[in-house]
Amino acid sequence: MSSPDTTPALAAEQDCGISLTIEQHDHVVELDLAVPGIQGPPGPPGPGGGGYHTHVQTTPALVWTIPHPLGRRPAAVAVEDLDGFEIDALVERPTEHLVIIMLGAATAGRAHLS
Incomplete structure (x- = not known):
């Protein structure tokens, strides 16, 4: 119109x-x-993705140091106690092969990295 x-x-x-x-x-x-327009050539393959790693911390600790085989810094890290309840934690990813979790109290549990 x-x-x-x-x-x-x-x-x-x-x-x-x-x-x-x-x-x-x-x-x-x-x-x-x-x-x-005309499509260009395909780009190089991207970095490996996917995968997950579960760390089990059997001894209560304030700091969990977790070496993992993902070959990248995990985008998500979920922390839970041994009963499966989510725990608030400070998570650092200093390298592609290491995650450090800092807790407010010495705790045993699991960390799910993906």
């Missing part, structure tokens, strides 16, 4: 995109739309 005060203009730009300019009263809106 266009009114007498609206003047749309379309222009193709070398098969790479479309520019749309709409002028209405004192306002001008310009919109550039990309149109897919």
Whole structure:
């Protein structure tokens, strides 16, 4: 729908995109739309992902030092006591192979890394 005060203009730009300019009263809106062209070559494979590791801390401790085989810093670390209740903890990921969990009281439990 266009009114007498609206003047749309379309222009193709070398098969790479479309520019749309709409002028209405004192306002001008310009919109550039990309149109897919020739697809380039595939990129290199991404880093390995997925996987999880569960650490069981049988001896109560304030600090749990957890070496793990994930080969990356885990995005999520869930800490629970031996009864399965979630525990608030400070989690550090200093390297791709190590997680350190600091607790408010010496606790035994599990850490789920993913």
